[in-house]
Amino acid sequence: MITNKPLNDTALLFDLKNGSVKAFDEIYGRYKRPITINLFALLKDRDLVEETLQELFCRLWEKRGNIDPQQSVQAYLYRIAGNLVNDHFRNIAKNRRLAARFWEVIQAQTQSQPEADIQKAMDEALFRTIEQLPPQCQRVFKLCKIEGKSYEEVSTILGISVSAVKDNIIRANRFLHAHYSYEAVTAVFLVTSYVLKDLN
Structure with missing residues (x-):
């Protein structure tokens, strides 16, 4: 009886690099759940996790041509996830600084007007x-x-x-x-x- 063995990381990334939808689906199926758990532990918001997860796999597909097949799939995905989470928190910090700066300028401008x-x-x-x-x-x-x-x-x-x-x-x-x-x-x-x- 012939059984199909799961492809290893190198084979998956090689196929993905060449535009294989099947390889993409395999990666998605393998890593969606653990990445979701990891994202939720950081973001604490289901909608935000879903958006981040969607963006992660969109980037995976869009940048497939630049993938190095010799790297770990898990490490590659977690690096993208980490960058997205960092972007999210940087934007929050930027918005808070912008709000604080807004009120500082309004106050100063009112005084100097x-x-x-x-x-x-x-x-x-x-x-x-x-x-x-x-x-x-x-x-x-x-x-x-x-x-x-x-x-x-x-x-x-x-x-x-x-x-x-x-x-x-x-x-x-x-x-x-x-x-x-x-x-x-x-x-x-x-x-x-x-x-x-x-x-x-």
């Missing part, structure tokens, strides 16, 4: 917020707080009672207190956002 630019951004944010007020409330607020008119003067100009003027100011103040901070922070961030180019 000309005060006129910051003030302009905050003033524009304030006026955008005021424009969200109801028409009458907006008119009262602008006359009192921006033009500096008294409640009595505003009452005469708009033909409403002083009490109505006060009520509108209270409503406006409550609205601005609730909405202006977000507008202002967003405005200052947009003023300084161009510094992102410094991170490239």
